[in-house]
Amino acid sequence: MLVLGIESSCDETGAALVDDAGGVRADVVQSQVDVHAPYGGVVPELASRDHLRNIEPVLRAALAQGGVSLRDVDGIAVTHRPGLVGALLVGVQAAKGLAWAAGKPIVGVDHLMGHLLAAFLRREGAACAAPRFPYVCLLASGGHTAIYRVDAPAADAVRELGATRDDAAGEAFDKVAKLLGLGYPGGPVVDRLAAAGDASRVRLSAPMASSESAEMSFSGIKTQVGRLVRQEGVRTEADVADVCAAFQAAVTGVLARKTIAAALREGVADVVLGGGVAANRELRRRMTDLAASRGLRVSIPPVASCTDNAAMIAYAGAMRLARGERDGWDLSATSRTALERRTRKGGGRR
Numbered sequence: 045m046l047v048l049g050i051e052s053s054c055d056e057t058g059a060a061l062v063d064d065a066g067g068v069r070a071d072v073v074q075s076q077v078d079v080h081a082p083y084g085g086v087v088p089e090l091a092s093r094d095h096l097r098n099i100e101p102v103l104r105a106a107l108a109q110g111g112v113s114l115r116d117v118d119g120i121a122v123t124h125r126p127g128l129v130g131a132l133l134v135g136v137q138a139a140k141g142l143a144w145a146a147g148k149p150i151v152g153v154d155h156l157m158g159h160l161l162a163a164f165l166r167r168e169g170a171a172c173a174a175p176r177f178p179y180v181c182l183l184a185s186g187g188h189t190a191i192y193r194v195d196a197p198a199a200d201a202v203r204e205l206g207a208t209r210d211d212a213a214g215e216a217f218d219k220v221a222k223l224l225g226l227g228y229p230g231g232p233v234v235d236r237l238a239a240a241g242d243a244s245r246v247r248l249s250a251p252m253a254s255s256e257s258a259e260m261s262f263s264g265i266k267t268q269v270g271r272l273v274r275q276e277g278v279r280t281e282a283d284v285a286d287v288c289a290a291f292q293a294a295v296t297g298v299l300a301r302k303t304i305a306a307a308l309r310e311g312v313a314d315v316v317l318g319g320g321v322a323a324n325r326e327l328r329r330r331m332t333d334l335a336a337s338r339g340l341r342v343s344i345p346p347v348a349s350c351t352d353n354a355a356m357i358a359y360a361g362a363m364r365l366a367r368g369e370r371d372g373w374d375l376s377a378t379s380r381t382a383l384e385r386r387t388r389k390g391g392g393r394r
C-alpha cells in the first residue's frame with residue numbers, strides 16, 4: 045500500500061510517499077523558518093499564507109521524487125489536528141481536493157500519532173531498530189511534551205503517562221535561546237553552543253525532577269535563565285555556552301530519567317524518542333546510555349524523522365487505512381489532539 049501524506053500543522057509544509065512497511069519513497073519538507081525568524085516565533089497568519097504558496101509545489105515535488113502519479117497511490121493521509129487551525133486547513137483542503145479528483149480514500153491523522161510512530165519509518169541509509177509493542181515513547185516537540193505508553197499503532201491504544209504542566213521542552217529551548225539573543229528556532233543553536241560549554245559553571249535545575257512522576261515542568265528553568273541574564277549578565281561567548289550547556293543538561297537529564305523510569309514502571313522492553321527535541325544530541329546520548337544501563341532497547345529515529353515531516357503522517361495514515369478506516373468530506377481541522385490528556389496544566393501538588 046502506498047500512501048501520500050500531507051503535513052501543514054505549524055511552520056513546515058510537507059508531502060511524502062510511504063508504504064505500509066514504513067519504506068519512505070519520497071519526503072519533501074519546505075521549512076518556513078525564514079518567514080518567522082524576524083518575529084522570534086511562528087506568526088499564525090503568515091504560516092497559513094506560506095502553506096498556501098508552498099503546498100502545490102511541495103506535492104508535485106514529492107510525486108516527482110517518488111516517480112509516481114496520483115493514480116498510483118492507495119490513499120491520502122493528512123494532519124488535521126493538533127496545530128494552528130488556519131495552517132491545518134491548507135493541508136486538509138488540498139488533501140480533500142486530491143482525494144476527490146483522483147477518487148482515493150482520505151484519512152485524517154493526529155500529528156502526535158505521527159511523532160509516536162516515526163520510529164517505524166525506514167529511510168534509505170538511515171533507519172533505527174523498529175520498536176516492539178508495547179513501548180514507552182517520549183514525545184518532545186515545540187508544542188507538546190509528554191511520555192506515552194503505546195500498545196498498538198492506533199490513537200485509542202495510546203495512554204499518556206505524564207506530560208508537562210506548562211511549557212513544552214522545545215518551547216523552553218526556543219525561549220532560552222531568545223533570552224540569550226540566539227534567534228529562532230532555539231533548539232539547534234543551543235545544541236551546538238552547549239557542546240562547547242561547561243555545565244558545571246552555572247547552577248540551573250529543572251523543577252519536578254523526581255522520576256517517581258512522569259509529569260514535568262519547564263517554565264521555571266526558563267525563568268532562572270532570565271534572572272541570570274538580568275542580574276548577573278551573560279556577557280562573553282563562553283558565558284553563553286556555559287548557560288546553554290547547563291540548561292540543556294538539566295532539561296535532557298529530566299526527560300531521559302523520567303522516560304526510562306516510566307518504561308521500567310510499565311514493564312515494557314522498548315523505549316522510543318520522537319518530536320523535534322529528539323534531534324538533540326545530548327538527549328539522544330543520555331537516552332542511549334541510560335536505556336543500555338537498565339537493559340532496555342531504545343529506538344531513536346534519524347533527525348529527519350524527529351522534526352516535522354509528512355512521512356510520519358503518511359505512515360500513521362497507512363495504519364488507519366490498513367484497518368479499513370476512512371474519513372468523509374466533513375473531515376475538519378482542530379487545534380486539539382485526539383489523544384487522551386491526563387496531566388493538569390498549571391499548578392497543583394508537585
Ligand code: KG4
Nearest residue numbers: 185186187214231235320321323324351352
Ligand atoms: O516536532 P517539531 O519539529 O515541531 C512541533 O511539532 O513542535 O519540534 C520543533 C521544536 C522546536 O522547539 C525546536 O527548537 C526543537 O524542536 N528542536 C530542538 C533541536 N532541534 C529542534 N531542540 C533541542 N535540540 C535540537 N537539536
Ligand code: ZN
Nearest residue numbers: 185319320352
Ligand atoms: Zn511536531
